[in-house]
Amino acid sequence: MASKGIKDRVAIVGMGCTQFGEHWDKGPDDLLVEAAYDAYASAGVDRNDVDAYWLGTLGSGFSGLTLSVPLKIDYRPVTHVENFCATGSEALRQACYAVASGAYDVAMAIGVEKLKDSGYSGLVISDPPNDGTLGNMTAPASFSLLAPAYFKKYGLDPEKGKDVLSRIAWKNHRNGAKNPKAQFRKEVPIEAIKNSPKIADPLGIMDCSGVSDGAAAAIVVRAEDAHKYRKDPIYIKALSFVAGPGDGHSNPDYDFTTFREVVASAEDAYRQAGITNAREQISMAEVHDCFTPTELVLYEDLGFSPRGTAWKDVMDGFFDLDGKLPVNPDGGLKSFGHPIGASGLRMMYEMWLQLRGEAGPRQLRDPKLGLTHNLGGVPGKCVSFVSVVGREIG
C-alpha cells in the first residue's frame, strides 16, 4: 500500500456542528456560517487565523465560492471537494495533509448539505449526459442488495435477518435520543422499526438514514502547534481513503456481503495507526450506517466482528452504548441525520466530544481511540474513508 500516513502529526483543535434536521428557515449559507463560527470559537481562533479551507458539498453549491462568499473570506484558498457521501471526510483529509505538509499552519475542513429544499423523497443526484444505460436504482435499493446476500450466505432466515437489521436501527435511535443535535431525538420501539413501510424490501423507511440539512467544521493544525490553541486537542492517527474499480458490478466473484473498498481502507488505516486488533483496540466508532444492512456488513469489513458473526454481536448488544465497542454513539446517519457533505465531519465531531469527555448523557467511559468510517457510492462500486483518532500522542 502506497500510503505512508501522518500519525500524530496533525491535531484537531476546534470543531463546530449545527443541529441536523429540517432547517426550513436556513439555507446552505446560514449552515456554513454557523458551523464555521462555531469551529472558530471552539478553537479560540480569529477567522483571519485560518489560512486555507476545504469545503465539502455534494449538491449544495459549486466551487470555493460556495463558502468564501457567505463567510466573506478575504482572498484565501477555498477548495471544493466532492466524493459522494464521503465528501466531508475527504475535506478533512485534504486539510490535514495541507497542514502536515507545512504549506499552511491552520486549515479548516467544512462540509454542508441542504437536502430538504429539493422537494423530492430521498437523495437526488443528477447524472451527467449519458447513453441512458446507467440504471435507475435508488440508494435504498442499491444497499438492499446486501441483505438477501448476507442472509443467504450466513443462514439467517428473512425474519431473523430483519430482526438483526431492526436492532441496528433501534440502537442508533436509542443513542440519538441522548443527542441534542440529532435530527431524530427519541427512541423508536423495535416493532415500529420492523413494521415501517417498505422502501426496498426488506428495508423499510426506518432502515434508512435521515434526509437532513446540516453543516460541520473542524480546524486542524500541526500536532506540535496544538497546545498553542488548547490543552486537550485530538490527534489524527490514520486517514485512509480508497476508490474501488467498481468490481462488484462486473465480477461474479463479488457476493454483496462486503465492501472491498472498506476492507482495503481499514487495513490501510490500521497499519498507519499501528492497530493490530480493531475489535479490542478501538474504543468507539462512527460508521456509515446509511441503511441498516450497511452497518451490519461494516462491522465485519472493519474487523470488529469475524466474518459471518456480526449479526450475533448485534443481537448480543456488543455495539450498544454500554457494549464492548459502541458504534454510532451519537445516533449515526440513522438518527443524527445525513446531510451528505457534512456527515464525515459530524462523525469526527462525535470523536471530538467523546475523547474530550463532552458527550453528556451518552459519554463513554474513558475512550482512547476512535474510528470514523465514511462511504460513498453503492455496494460493489464505492469509495471508502477510515480515520483513527486518539486523545494522546503515541
Next chain:
Amino acid sequence: MIGIVSYGSYVPYRRLKRSAISQVLGVAAGKGERAVASFDEDSLSMAVEATRDALRAAPGAAVQALYFATTTPPYAEKLNAAILGAAARLPVEIRAADLTGSTRAGLTALLQAADTVGGGARHALAVAADCRLGAPEGKAEQQNGDAAVAFVLGSENVIAEVEATVSLTREFLDTWRNPDERFAHTWEERFALTQAYGPLLGKAVQQILAKAKVAPKDLAKVVLDSPNARAVDEVARAMKLDPSQLADPLALTVGQAGAAHPGLMLAAALSAAKPGERILVVSGADGADAVLLRVTDAATRYSQPRSVGRMIESKGDVSYGSYLKWREILPTEPPRRPDPIRPAGPPMLRTANWKYGLVGSRCTACGTPQLPPQRVCARCRALDKMEPYAFADRVGRVATMALDRLAFSLNPPTVNVVVDFEGGGRFICEMTDCQPDRVAIGDEVEMTFRKLFSADGVRNYFWKARPKR
C-alpha cells in the same frame, strides 16, 4: 426459389382477461383474454424480440433489407427500423423502412421482403409488431391484442416458397386515426362487410388461386385477417373451406394484433406444416394483400427455437387497473422523484453496440467477459485487449436482488437483479415480467430489449432481465 427461411414470434407475457374489463366497466365480457404489452414494451421492443428469434433460427443470414410494419410506431419521425436493426445487431449496410398506416402493412412487409430477395438481396427481414389500443368500453379494447412476428426471406434453405402474390389497394372509409389520436375510429360494419372487405378479400383469394392454378381444397391452411371478422367468415364460407383448413385466429389467446396478426397466424401454421402443403395468407385493410406459400422439404430440417404456442402458454395476468396505467389511459400521481434525464445523442452513438445490441467486451489476455465494454480489463487490468462479446442471447442467474419502491416506474416496485451470465460477466439491471416477491437468488433469467422511460420525447431503450420463457 424465394421464400421464408426462418421466422420468429413474440407474444408479450401479460394477459388481460376480457372478463376483467367487464368487472370494472360493466360492459359485456368477451370470451378469453388478450395479450398486453408490458409497461416497458412497445411495438418496437416487441419487434426486437421476434426479430432476434427469427435470426437465431437463421444463423449467418446476410440481411440486406429490413422492413418494419406497425400501425403504432414509437416515433412518428425517426426511423424505427433503424433502432430495430441496431438491437438485432444488423449491419449498417441495409435498406430499412417503416411501413405503417394500415394493419395490412404487416403482410405488405413480407411481400416487400420477398421482392427485395427477388431483386438480388441475400436475405431480407420482414417484421411486424403492434401495440393495439382501444378506448375503454369499446370493442377494440377487448378484441385487439399486442404481438410481433418476424420473417427472414431468402433464396436458399427456404422452408416456405412464395408461389404467388396479389396486392389490391382501394380507397374507402373504414378505420382511421389522426396522428394526435390514440384510438381509431371505424365506420359501421355492414358497409365494410358488403362494400369493402367482403368483395376485396374474395377478389384477392380468387386471383391468387387462379394465378397459381390451385383450388381451395388444395390449401392445408388459410390465414384470413381483416378488421371485419364477419368478412373473414363470409370468404371462408364462399371458398367452401373445411374448418380444419382455417388457421387459428388467436382471438381467445392473443387478440387481433394489428399489423402482426396475419404473420403471427402464419407462424403458428408453419410450425405444424408438412412439406408440400400450401398455406394461403390474406390480409385486408384499405385493400388486400395475399401470398400463397408452399412448404418445402427443408422445413423438416428446420427447428423453431420458440414457437407461437410456447409464447401463448407462457403468460401471467395483468389487472385492468394496471393495464390502464401502463397504457397511460389512467393518469397517476407522479412519484416525489425527479424526472429521468433524456439520454444524450453523442453518448448513445458512441455506445450504440452496447446500448442497443448489449455487446460487451471480452479480454483477449485473460478471457474474461465483461459489461459494459471496458478498455482496462476488470480482472487482469490489460489495456485495450478487448474484443466485442455479445450478451443478449446468454442466460444468467440472479446473484442477489432489490425491490425498489422509491424509483420512478409505471409498475412499481422496480425489481433490480444482479445477473451473472453463463460463461462469465455480471450485470445489474431491472427485472421485468416477474412477480416481484417471487424473485429469488439463483433464478434463471434471459435478456430482453425494453423501453426504460421516455424523457423529452426521447424513448430510452435498453435491456432488462426476465424469467426464462
